[in-house]
Amino acid sequence: MFAFIAKRARNAVLLLFLASVLCFALVVSAPGNVAILIAELRTPTATKADIAKVEEELGLNKPLLERYGFWLNGAIHGDFGISYKTGEAVGASLKSRLAVTATLVAGGAVVAFLLSLFVGFVGALWAHRAPDVVTRGSALLGASTPSFFVGALLVYAFSVTWHVFPTFGFAGPVSWVLPWLTLGFLPAAVLSRVVRVGFEEAMAKPYVLTAMSKGLSRTSILVRDAIPNIAPTYLNALGTQIGTMVVGAVVVEPLFAWQGIGDLFLTGVRFRDFMVVQACLLVFITFFIILNVVVDICITLTDPRLRLQRS
Amino acid sequence: MNNNNEFMRIDRRSFLAGVSKLLGVSALSSILPSIVAASEVKDTLRIAIAKPAGDINPHKYTGLWGVQDLVFEPLVKYGHDGKIEPGLATEWSVEDGGRLLKLTLRKGVTFHDGTPFDAAAVEWNLKRWIGLEANNWMNSSRLYAGTDIVDDDHVNVRFKEPVLGLLQEFAYVRPVRLLSPKSVSGDGSYKAPVGTGPWHQATAGNEGSAFERFDAYWGDKPSFKYLEVKVLPDSRGRMAALRAGDVDLIGGAFVSPLTATEAETLKGAGIDVVIDPGTTTMIMAFNTSRVEALRDPKVRKAINLGIDRAAISQVLYRGLATSTGNLFSETVPYSGKRFDVPRRDTETAKSLLEEAGWVGGPVRQKDGKDLAIELVVSEEQVPGSRSVAEVIQSELQEIGVTLTIRSVDHASRHSDIPERKFDLAFFQTFGAPYEPFGTVVGLFLSTYDNGVDGKLFIDPEHLDPLVLAAMSAPEGEMEAALQKVYDWLHDNDAIAPLLFVPGIWAHAARVKGFQSPATEYDMPYENITLAE
Numbered sequence: 001m002f003a004f005i006a007k008r009a010r011n012a013v014l015l016l017f018l019a020s021v022l023c024f025a026l027v028v029s030a031p032g033n034v035a036i037l038i039a040e041l042r043t044p045t046a047t048k049a050d051i052a053k054v055e056e057e058l059g060l061n062k063p064l065l066e067r068y069g070f071w072l073n074g075a076i077h078g079d080f081g082i083s084y085k086t087g088e089a090v091g092a093s094l095k096s097r098l099a100v101t102a103t104l105v106a107g108g109a110v111v112a113f114l115l116s117l118f119v120g121f122v123g124a125l126w127a128h129r130a131p132d133v134v135t136r137g138s139a140l141l142g143a144s145t146p147s148f149f150v151g152a153l154l155v156y157a158f159s160v161t162w163h164v165f166p167t168f169g170f171a172g173p174v175s176w177v178l179p180w181l182t183l184g185f186l187p188a189a190v191l192s193r194v195v196r197v198g199f200e201e202a203m204a205k206p207y208v209l210t211a212m213s214k215g216l217s218r219t220s221i222l223v224r225d226a227i228p229n230i231a232p233t234y235l236n237a238l239g240t241q242i243g244t245m246v247v248g249a250v251v252v253e254p255l256f257a258w259q260g261i262g263d264l265f266l267t268g269v270r271f272r273d274f275m276v277v278q279a280c281l282l283v284f285i286t287f288f289i290i291l292n293v294v295v296d297i298c299i300t301l302t303d304p305r306l307r308l309q310r311s
Numbered sequence: 312m313n314n315n316n317e318f319m320r321i322d323r324r325s326f327l328a329g330v331s332k333l334l335g336v337s338a339l340s341s342i343l344p345s346i347v348a349a350s351e352v353k354d355t356l357r358i359a360i361a362k363p364a365g366d367i368n369p370h371k372y373t374g375l376w377g378v379q380d381l382v383f384e385p386l387v388k389y390g391h392d393g394k395i396e397p398g399l400a401t402e403w404s405v406e407d408g409g410r411l412l413k414l415t416l417r418k419g420v421t422f423h424d425g426t427p428f429d430a431a432a433v434e435w436n437l438k439r440w441i442g443l444e445a446n447n448w449m450n451s452s453r454l455y456a457g458t459d460i461v462d463d464d465h466v467n468v469r470f471k472e473p474v475l476g477l478l479q480e481f482a483y484v485r486p487v488r489l490l491s492p493k494s495v496s497g498d499g500s501y502k503a504p505v506g507t508g509p510w511h512q513a514t515a516g517n518e519g520s521a522f523e524r525f526d527a528y529w530g531d532k533p534s535f536k537y538l539e540v541k542v543l544p545d546s547r548g549r550m551a552a553l554r555a556g557d558v559d560l561i562g563g564a565f566v567s568p569l570t571a572t573e574a575e576t577l578k579g580a581g582i583d584v585v586i587d588p589g590t591t592t593m594i595m596a597f598n599t600s601r602v603e604a605l606r607d608p609k610v611r612k613a614i615n616l617g618i619d620r621a622a623i624s625q626v627l628y629r630g631l632a633t634s635t636g637n638l639f640s641e642t643v644p645y646s647g648k649r650f651d652v653p654r655r656d657t658e659t660a661k662s663l664l665e666e667a668g669w670v671g672g673p674v675r676q677k678d679g680k681d682l683a684i685e686l687v688v689s690e691e692q693v694p695g696s697r698s699v700a701e702v703i704q705s706e707l708q709e710i711g712v713t714l715t716i717r718s719v720d721h722a723s724r725h726s727d728i729p730e731r732k733f734d735l736a737f738f739q740t741f742g743a744p745y746e747p748f749g750t751v752v753g754l755f756l757s758t759y760d761n762g763v764d765g766k767l768f769i770d771p772e773h774l775d776p777l778v779l780a781a782m783s784a785p786e787g788e789m790e791a792a793l794q795k796v797y798d799w800l801h802d803n804d805a806i807a808p809l810l811f812v813p814g815i816w817a818h819a820a821r822v823k824g825f826q827s828p829a830t831e832y833d834m835p836y837e838n839i840t841l842a843e
Contacts, residue, residue, distance in 0.1 A: 033726045036763055040725065042372065042445055046762040050445075086365060086373070096517075152547055159555040167552040168543055170518070254544040259517040263544065267362070270691065272722035 001300070001307070008296055012289045019289075020075070023281035024068050027274040034272045035060050038084045058084070071278065080279035085271045090279045093264060098283075100170055101249050101260035104179055108245045108252075111184025112191055113238065119188070120195025124222060127200065135192065142189025147248050151182035151255045168257035179256045183248050187241035194237045198230030205229070231302040239295030243288050355537035356822070356839060357558045359549045359567040363542050364520050367512075368501040369488040370439045376484045377566045377834035378540055381522055382423075383488035383506035386414060386433070387481050389744035391829045393644035395478045399428060399489060399507060409473025410456075412481075416464045420529045422491035423511040430460040432492050437468065440486040448761070451480045475752075475782055479744045484832045509533055518542055534840045546573060553817060554580055559841075562816030564591070564742075564831040568694055569815045571629040577817045586631050587814035587827035590642050591742035593632075593693060595686075595703070595735055595807040596767045602734045604669070604682055611804040613663040614735075617710045618703055619655040624810050627698050632810040638797055640811045643746040645790050647797040660710045675711035683713040687733040689724035696737045699809065728765030738767050739812060743830040751778055751796055768805040 035054040039046030042054075055061045059070065074081060080090035123135040142150075158178060159167040169175045202208065203226060211221045249262030261280055268276030300306045360375060367374035369383040386400040402415040420428035437458050446452035456469040474480070481487055494505035504512050509532060510522035519541040524533055541558055543549045549567050552558045554577070561567045562585075569577075578584045597605045597614075604610050620634030636653050639646035664682070669675035675682040688700045697718060704714040714735075719727060727733060741749040752759055754767040756778045768774065777799055781792035800806055816835065818825050821842040828835040 030722075034722060036725045036729075037722055040372075040763050047760045050762070148547075152551070155548075155551045155555075159557070160551055163555060167555045167557045168541070168548055169557075255548050257518070257541070257543045257545070257548060259542070266544075270721060272720070 004300065005293075005297060008293045012293055015289055016286060019285040020072060020282060021068070023278055023285065024071065027277050027281075028064060028067070030272065030274075034084055034274060037272060075279070075282060080282075081275040083268075083273055083276050085267070085273045085276070090275050093276070094261065094279055094283060097260050097264055100258050101246070101253070101262060103170075103176065104183060104249055104252065104258060104260060104262075105242065105245050107176055107180035108183030108187070108248070109238075109242050111180050112187035112241060112245075115184065115188035116191030116195055119192035120199065121222065123192070123196040124199035124203070124226075125219065127203075132196075136196070139189045139192045139196075142185055143193070145186065147182055147186055147251050148255060150185045151178070151252060154178050154181055155255075170256075170258050175256075179252055179258060182255070183245055183252045186248070187238075187245060191234070191237055191241055194234055195230065198233055199226050202226035202229045228302070232299045232306070235295055235298050235302060239291055239298075243291055246284055246287055353843070354535050354841070355539055356533075356535055356560065356836060356841060357539045357541060358834070358836075359543040359552060359558045359561040360519070360540045361542075361544055361546075361549075361567045363517050364515060364540060366501075367504045367515075369484070369490050369504075369506070370436075370486045370501070372485060374485070375540075375565065376832040377563065378520060379484050379488065380508070380832065380834045381510040381538065381836070382504050382508045382512060383484075383490065384508050385482050385484075385488050386416075387478055389479060389482035389829055392642055393479075393743065393746075395482065398482070399433075403478070405477060409477065410470045412468040412470070412477060414466045414468070416466065417529060418464060420507055421527055422493070422507050423505045423525055424491050424493055426491045426493045426505075428489070428507055429463045430466045431463075432489065433466045434458050434460055435492045436489045439490070441468075446486055449480050449483075450474045451477055476748050482744050510538055531837075533836060538836060543567065546570070550577060550817075553577070553582060553819060556819060559819040559822050560816065560825070560835075560839075561818075563814065563828070563835070564812070566834065569817060570695060571627070571631045571813070571815065574631065574815045574817065575629045582817050583820065583822075583825075585816045585818070585825060585827055587816070588633065588640055588642060589742070589812045589814045590640060590740075590746065590830065591812045592635065592637070592639060592740045593696070593699070593809045593812050594638070594738045594740065594767060595809060596733070596738050597735060597805065597807070598731055598733050599768075599770075600731060602684060604667075604677070604684070605734065607667045608804050609663045609667040610669070610682075611807075613660040613667070613710060614707065614712065615653050615804050615807050616656045616660040616663070617707050617712070618653070618807065618809070619706055620652055620809055621654075623699055623702055627695060627702065628810065628813070631813045631815065633813075634810045635808050636801070637808055638750070638800060638806070639740065639747055643743065645747050645793050647790075647794050650797075650801050655706070657710055664711060669711065672711050673708075674713045681713060682711060683715065684734045685715045685717055686735040686737075687724070687727060688716055688718050688737060689721060690718065691721040692724050693737045693739055699737070725763040729763055731765070736765075738765075744832070747793060748782070751793065752782060755796070755800075756782075768800070770805070773803075774799060774805070 035051045035058070036046065039050040039054045042050065059067060071081065078091050080094065082088070083090050083093065119135045119139060123132040126132050155167050155178060158164045165178050166175050199222060207225060208221055211225055249260060250266055253260045253262040254266060261283060264276060265280035267273070268280060360378070362375065364375045364378035365373045367379045367382065369379055385398045387403060388396040388398040390396040399417050399420060400414040401417050404413045405411070406413060416428065416430060416433065422428060426432065440446050441452050442455040443452065451470065451474050454470045454472045454474050456471045459467040459469070461467060489507060491505035494501070494503045496502050509525055509528045509530065511525045513521045513523050519539060522538040524536050526532065543552055543558070546569065549558070549561045550573055553561050562569045574584045574586070597611050599606045624630065624632045624634040634652050636650040637647065664675055668677045669682050670677070686700050686703070688696050690697045700716045704716060707714050728736060738754065740746065741753070753761040753764060755769065755774055757766065757769040757771045757775055777796045781789065781796055784792040814827055814831060816825065816827060823840045823842055824838040826835060826838045
């Protein structure tokens with residue numbers, strides 16, 4: 001097991017290095033010159049000389065390899081450089097915003113987890129009957145509805161019409177509810193189908209027949225026998241969905257005026273603030289990679305066959 | 312051991328009770344501050360802003376104009392219709408043929424930190440921006456000669472040459488507004504936003520900023536005690552917040568922009584919407600140096616006649632924008648005589664293209680080349696321009712012109728436009744208080760480097776002399792000189808003015824007495840009272 005974790009960690013580091021090269025290349029190959037924007041901040045009518053001065057100051061006229069090396073070395077030491085837009089340290093901005101995005105993604109994940117299990121369970125319990133049809137339809141609708149639309153509907157219903165939750169802000173649990181629901185709704189819809197289909201497959205297995213012959217109820221078979229069997233598949237899908245939630249944060253955070261990493265990334269992209277964009281991309285990629293490793297380990301722990309194979 | 316296990320055992324009942332209590336405490340902890348805050352909300356004007364106020368140092372270009380306007384004041388103010396009004400200076404005179412500005416300062420004014428506002432404070436502030444290279448885009452900075460303190464209440468500012476639009480420049484938000492001389496560190500670096508304005512900053516962050524009324528303010532004090540600017544980057548979020556009563560005021564080009572469609576939606580929901588004619592004009596530029604066809608005035612005229620301005624105004628701007636054939640709206644000083652708004656006339660447009668040698672169809676050709684033109688659009692720079700481009704694309708197709716739309720982001724626009732990598736592009740005039748010379752000099756004089764804004768139209772041979780003549784004309788002849796510039800642009804179809812961009816604001820029912828600001832760079836809090 002330890003060897004397996006060590007191997008996954010080594011691959012993760014390699015992947016992270018390749019990803020850093022890729023995100024650096026993507027950002028520098030984008031059209032438009034960031035030096036113009038920075039020069040414009042200093043003086044509204046920046047001349048060519050002003051722009052050249054900015055390029056010199058920030059090393060933007062240096063060879064790409066040198067720029068990459070400089071950036072990577074800083075990133076390893078937690079120094080992601082200075083934002084070209086605000087002049088603030090990018091590392092400090094990331095730190096102050098990490099808790100906001102973590103709250104959003106964690107809450108969204110809990111919503112997705114609970115909602116998907118509930119909907120999937122209801123569908124499986126009353127398989128091919130009215131509740132199953134309704135939950136299947138809801139899941140299809142949920143999986144096809146983009147987050148920003150879900151958010152707008154929730155805000156309209158719960159804030160504008162009923163005044164239950166605030167429309168925006170990060171000020172305590174009441175203000176967290178709508179962003180969590182918005183972020184968790186789409187993954188919940190997708191995951192509920194995984195649960196429902198998983199249950200259907202599990203319930204067709206011979207051990208279910210054995211359990212039934214022992215007189216166990218459908219509910220207890222689902223809970224006792226089916227859930228452990230669908231766990232590896234479900235965890236795999238949950239991991240992927242949590243990964244996409246980080247991308248979803250880019251949409252949800254501005255909608256609810258949460259100053260998280262998603263919002264920082266979006267602002268960075270708009271301004272071509274590539275120090276910020278690079279740092280955010282690196283955070284996203286690191287999160288994906290760590291998540292993958294954790295999910296792999298969890299799957300191995302929940303599946304005795306994999307545990308045996310990987311040990 | 313068994314007893315210990317008994318103690319540690321959590322049954323379903325106690326687990327559920329514990330979770331319920333935890334949720335109850337969490338909910339209460341988030342509701343309690345809301346109850347406390349509700350009493351403060353009554354005395355607070357809450358304004359949505361699209362992005363954080365940033366560093367609002369008045370001598371830098373980083374902060375949000377509207378927020379800087381809350382804290383910092385100018386010596387003279389730019390009023391409605393371009394009238395210069397007293398600010399921190401009660402009287403002024405421009406003498407020595409425009410080379411000397413004599414200022415009489417307001418008495419009894421203090422900065423938020425108690426520092427007296429006097430001639431020394433004015434001189435200290437001037438030294439922080441005037442004459443510095445970064446500010447040479449302003450005539451007053453480029454031609455600055457020196458400052459003389461006459462006494463505590465009188466200051467004279469000298470210039471090497473007469474300064475065009477001197478008083479207007481002194482009314483700008485940045486870099487001219489006044490900071491307390493004590494709000495800097497020992498090395499002179501900016502420390503805190505301390506001005507003389509009616510609001511002093513209490514807190515600031517990424518979520519927004521909070522301000523308290525400055526009770527020692529020299530002028531009419533606001534009727535409410537607190538003002539908050541809340542960052543709401545998404546326009547749908549801003550609209551929902553206004554409708555739900557979470558903010559009181561949204562709108563303005565630089566505060567929290569609203570589109571015409573959004574304004575109509577809010578109006579339909581019973582929200583008060585205020586439309587101001589605006590002082591900026593949306594114009595389509597022709598780049599004659601890149602596209603040979605556009606060098607022919609007949610082709611430019613045909614394109615001008617091919618555009619249905621009334622339809623764009625009615626459909627895309629929901630009738631809130633006024634279509635135009637002029638460079639400036641009448642609210643801009645020296646905006647010139649009114650030209651007729653070009654009416655869409657496809658037959659005349661087709662005839663003009665025929666005369667210019669562009670024949671055939673569906674795409675017209677000349678010497679085997681298609682009449683194909685590219686239109687550069689930046690939605691961030693000119694909001695709503697993408698839709699306008701699509702309408703123009705389909706309209707020009709009817710007269711045999713193929714238009715390709717190239718959408719670019721803010722950064723790409725700011726590199727492509729100055730480098731003149733466009734055939735057609737949308738521009739917006741700068742608006743008050745920068746007009747008319749901000750646009751006339753900045754966007755038309757070929758020898759003036761206005762950096763990232765680029766040029767709307769350049770013709771060193773014919774247009775530059777007219778612009779230079781207007782710049783150097785004495786006060787009495789300025790209007791006529793500017794009219795010559797406008798006439799030349801109009802007669803040569805050098806530009807395609809489309810519409811005056813409206814200033815759109817929306818406010819909650821409890822906001823009374825709202826008036827649109829004189830410029831889009833000001834925050835409109837002055838006449839507001841808050842109803843219970």
